Amino acid sequence: MKKAMSYQIGKKTQALEPRYDQYGNLCTIVHELHETYMVTKSPKQIIEENCSFYGCDYEGRLKSAKQILGLKQMVPIPLSVALGVYTMPTCSPDSDKCFWLFLGHIKKIEKYGQKSAEVVFTSGQSLVVDVHKDTLEVRHAKMALLHYILTKRTGVYEKWESRLGLSELWRLL
Template identity: 30%
Template sequence: MINNVYLTSYEVTPLTMAIVADYDDNGDPRTIVLEEQEKFIVHKSPTKIIEDACKFFGSSLKGRQEGTRGICGITHKAPISIDPSCGMYFFPTASPMKPKCSWIAHSHVEQMNQYPHRQTEFIFKNGWTMLLDVSFGSMLNQVQRTAQYRYLLDNRLKYVQRNNADMVAEPYA
């Protein structure tokens, strides 16, 4: 892992693996962002970083959560798609209203392992690992719910692309 880089803001990309709630030595909240080749420390909450990413792609976190509810009925700790065309699907580790909520990129998770004391180890596709204070059962459920949501949304998008390939939106004359 490359040395810590401190930022005041961060833009989520397909390289983003995890957006993790953390605290500095003074107990002040901060976020650790893991990318495939780099680690950043950002002075914003994880959920604020996710909210900014949703806005960058033309929605809001609430809008993305409502979309998840409409597609597959998930109402609590809903996974979201920041940008489905780039495969950016994230799931929260707790209620996004809680400061300890972290966000994990579904496509980067290779494996998870159960640890004692309600901890879960995430192993990412690049080989990096991360241990979080979250229940393994809850995280297994989050991964499965995200996979289901991803499947349903991807199928809808493919259907629209197949059936509307010849239709182009044009302004009224």
């Protein structure tokens, strides 16, 4: 596994997994489509740094997502609307057990034991998280809704609708 001091989230990022290193420091296992990294920062630190990298701080993105969706907690974050990079926490973002999952890579969510879920990615990889399947599915749906609303507001769908026609666009989705 590759080690890094920082990490730039992109379209290949599937999940950020919290993990303590041998010295007791909270680090992150980054799951990409074809690679895995160990980053010496917490998942939330990576999210905050990438929010700034993509043009707005974490608090600003959190506040706007809360307003758009009418949520108070467990809010998905639009890291980059232009790239379609959205993420959601599996529990409180301040928890050392919080995974961050990325839209577009989640193939399905399956029940795993009594209170856990297995997230299966489009790459075939999977992770088990300590969140009930139904709860995770609702959060995933809210992340997809946030993606739809922001994409609609930025006019991306209209561009495709004019090129392909409305019925052709929805057939592709």
